[in-house]
Amino acid sequence: MxxxxxxxxxxxxxxxxxxxxxxxxxxxxxxxxxxxxxxxxxxxxxxxxxxxxxxxxxxxxxxxxxxxxxxxxxxxxxxxxxxxxxxxxxxxxxxxxxxxxxxxxxxxxxxxxxxxxxxxxxxxxxxxxxxxxxxxxxxxxxxxxxxxxxxxxxxxxxxxxxxxxxxxxxxxxxxxxxxxxxxxxxxxxxxxxxxxxxxxxxxxxxxxxxxxxxxxxxxxxxxxxxRLPAEDALGLAGPGERKQGATIRVAVPILPHISNFDDLDPLAVEPDVEIIRVRPGEVIPADCALVLLCGSKATMSDLAVLKAAGFDIDILAHRRRGGHVLGLCGGYQMLGRTVSDPDGIEGEPGTVEGLGLLDVETVLSGEKRLEEVSGESVDGMPLKGYEMHMGVTEGPDRTRPFATVGGRAEGAISADGRVTGTYLHGLFADDRQRAAWLARLGGKAAGFDYEAGVDxxxxxxxxxxxxxxxxxxxxxxxx
Structure with a gap:
C-alpha cells in the first residue's frame, strides 16, 4: 500500500x-x-x-x-x-x-x-x-x-x-x-x-x-x-502563458463542482489548440473560438456560480460574435432553458433558469445512466465515449441531435448549428471526433493517436x- x-x-x-x-x-x-x-x-x-x-x-x-x-x-x-x-x-x-x-x-x-x-x-x-x-x-x-x-x-x-x-x-x-x-x-x-x-x-x-x-x-x-489524465481539479491551472503556434483558443470556465475534466486532455495536447481555463473573477477571452462547459456534479449550484461570475454574459456575447459553444453532460444541462430538481437530488427541490442557448429543459432524476457507448455524430463521423449522468433532457432542439448512439438520438444542436449539447464524455479522446471538431473551428488536428500516446x-x-x-x-x- x-x-x-x-x-x-x-x-x-x-x-x-x-x-x-x-x-x-x-x-x-x-x-x-x-x-x-x-x-x-x-x-x-x-x-x-x-x-x-x-x-x-x-x-x-x-x-x-x-x-x-x-x-x-x-x-x-x-x-x-x-x-x-x-x-x-x-x-x-x-x-x-x-x-x-x-x-x-x-x-x-x-x-x-x-x-x-x-x-x-x-x-x-x-x-x-x-x-x-x-x-x-x-x-x-x-x-x-x-x-x-x-x-x-x-x-x-x-x-x-x-x-x-x-x-x-x-x-x-x-x-x-x-x-x-x-x-x-x-x-x-x-x-x-x-x-x-x-x-x-x-x-x-x-x-x-x-x-x-x-x-x-x-x-x-x-x-x-x-500528459496523463489528472484526477484532482486543483491541478487545473489558470490561463498561464500563451501557447506558441496555437490558432484555436478554447475557453473553459472552471466551476466548483467540475467533473470529468479529463475530457479536455486530448485537446490540450493538440499543437493547434490553446486551452484557457477561466476562473470566477476572470473574463472569457473575446478571441476564443469555442466556449466549452464541462460536466458538473452539482449542475444547479455551478450554474449559480457561473451567473454570479458574469460568465453567462460573456458566453452570450461570444455567441453573438459567431463563436461556438459546447456543453458536456452538466454543461449540456446548463445550456438549456431550465434545470429542475423535483426530488432534491442536489439540494433543495426547485427549478432554475439555464443559459437559454438550447431550446431544451432538464429534469434531474434519481436513476444514474452509466454506460460505454459508440455511434456516429450528425455529420456521419464515428464516435465512442461513455455516459455518466442523472437527468433527462428534452425539447425542440432535440430534433437536431448531436449523435446517434445505440440506435437512439443523443444530444441537441441549436438551429444555427453553433451551440451543441451532449451527455457523451470521452468525445475528444476519439481521434476522428477531435479532428472533426477542430476542422469545424477552422483548425487542423495533428493526426496523432491519442490513446496510443497515453500508453x-x-x-x-x-x-x-x-x-x-x-x-x-x-x-x-x-x-
Whole structure:
C-alpha cells in the first residue's frame, strides 16, 4: 500500500507507473483504492463507476475496469455533502460529519472488494488517500492505516520534496501516528526530485536512520506526467502563458463542482489548440473560438456560480460574435432553458433558469445512466465515449441531435448549428471526433493517436520507475 505524507504527493501516478512496470515483468497486477474522493470518474466493465485515477492504473496494468478497484467513491455535491458510491452504485448522500458514522459499515465491503482482487492477481497495488498523518481522522478510518491494519498490508510512505520539508513530513508522520500503524510502514520514497540525486543522499540516510524504514528510492520529477489524465481539479491551472503556434483558443470556465475534466486532455495536447481555463473573477477571452462547459456534479449550484461570475454574459456575447459553444453532460444541462430538481437530488427541490442557448429543459432524476457507448455524430463521423449522468433532457432542439448512439438520438444542436449539447464524455479522446471538431473551428488536428500516446507515456513512466526505485525490494515486501 502506498500512502502519502499529504495530498498530491504523487500516489496515484506512482501506482500507475508501478502497475505498468510489474505488468511488463509478466505479473498480473490490479490497482485498488479503498476510498476515493473525486468528481472525475470512469464507467467500469461491470456497470458501475470508479475514480478516474484507478481507471488509469487499471489501464497501466492492462486490466479491465472493475467496481472493486475503488469500492468507496465520494463525489462532492453542493448542499447535500457528497454522493456515496459503494462498489460502483450510488447508496445515498452524506455530509462530512454523517459520513464518519458510515465507515464501520463500509469496511467489510472494502475488504470484500480487496479479497476479490487479491484472489485474481499476482500483485495488488493499493493507494491511500490524503495524508497518513491525519490522526484526527484515524478512528474508523478505511482509507489509510485503518485499511492497512485490517487487511494486514505493508505500507510504503511517499513524501514530495518539491513542496519542501520532506524530511520533517516523513519523520514527523512516524512521530504522530500510533506505534501499531508505524509498524506497518516498511519503506519510503522521496518523490519529484529535481537536480543531482547525490545532493540528497545524506537526506535519504537521515530519514532512514530516524524512522527505521528502508529507502525504496529517490524518484526524479517526471515531466511527461502532465500528459496523463489528472484526477484532482486543483491541478487545473489558470490561463498561464500563451501557447506558441496555437490558432484555436478554447475557453473553459472552471466551476466548483467540475467533473470529468479529463475530457479536455486530448485537446490540450493538440499543437493547434490553446486551452484557457477561466476562473470566477476572470473574463472569457473575446478571441476564443469555442466556449466549452464541462460536466458538473452539482449542475444547479455551478450554474449559480457561473451567473454570479458574469460568465453567462460573456458566453452570450461570444455567441453573438459567431463563436461556438459546447456543453458536456452538466454543461449540456446548463445550456438549456431550465434545470429542475423535483426530488432534491442536489439540494433543495426547485427549478432554475439555464443559459437559454438550447431550446431544451432538464429534469434531474434519481436513476444514474452509466454506460460505454459508440455511434456516429450528425455529420456521419464515428464516435465512442461513455455516459455518466442523472437527468433527462428534452425539447425542440432535440430534433437536431448531436449523435446517434445505440440506435437512439443523443444530444441537441441549436438551429444555427453553433451551440451543441451532449451527455457523451470521452468525445475528444476519439481521434476522428477531435479532428472533426477542430476542422469545424477552422483548425487542423495533428493526426496523432491519442490513446496510443497515453500508453507510450505509461511505458516511459514504468521505465522511470525501474531506473530509480528498488522494485525487487517492493516485491519482497509484498504479502
Amino acid at each position: 502506498f500512502q502519502g505524507t499529504g495530498s498530491d504527493v504523487g500516489k496515484s501516478l506512482m501506482v500507475a507507473g508501478l502497475a505498468r512496470a510489474f505488468t511488463l515483468r509478466g505479473l498480473k497486477v490490479l490497482p485498488f483504492k479503498p476510498q476515493n474522493m473525486s468528481n472525475n470518474a470512469a464507467v467500469t466493465a461491470d456497470g458501475g463507476e470508479i475514480g478516474r485515477a484507478q481507471a488509469l492504473q487499471a489501464r497501466a496494468a492492462r486490466a479491465p475496469l472493475s467496481v472493486h478497484m475503488n469500492p468507496v467513491l465520494l463525489k462532492p455535491q453542493s448542499d447535500v455533502g457528497a454522493q456515496v458510491v459503494v462498489q460502483g452504485r450510488v447508496e445515498g448522500n452524506a455530509k462530512a460529519a454523517d459520513y464518519q458514522g458510515w465507515k464501520p459499515q463500509l469496511l467489510p465491503r472494502v475488504l470484500e472488494s480487496f479479497d476479490i482482487l487479491r484472489a485474481n492477481a499476482d500483485l495488488v497495488l493499493v493507494e491511500g488517500a490524503g495524508s497518513a498523518s491525519e490522526i484526527n481522522l484515524r478512528a474508523n478510518d478505511i482509507a489509510n492505516m485503518g485499511f492497512a491494519r485490517a487487511a494486514h498490508v505493508p505500507v510504503v510512505l511517499i513524501g514530495d520534496i518539491d513542496r519542501g520539508g520532506v524530511i520533517a513530513s516523513l519523520v514527523g508522520t512516524k512521530a504522530v501516528i500510533e506505534p501499531q500503524d508505524a509498524a506497518l510502514i516498511e519503506g519510503f520514497v522521496v518523490n519529484r526530485f529535481r537536480g543531482d540525486p547525490a545532493l540528497f543522499s545524506d537526506g535519504m540516510r537521515m530519514i532512514a536512520d530516524a524512522t527505521g524504514w528502508r529507502s525504496i528510492g529517490l524518484l526524479p520529477h517526471f515531466p511527461e506526467a502532465a 507510450d507515456v505509461l511505458d516511459r513512466l514504468a521505465a522511470h520507475m525501474e531506473r530509480h526505485l528498488d522494485l525487487d525490494t517492493l516485491l519482497a515486501m509484498a504479502r
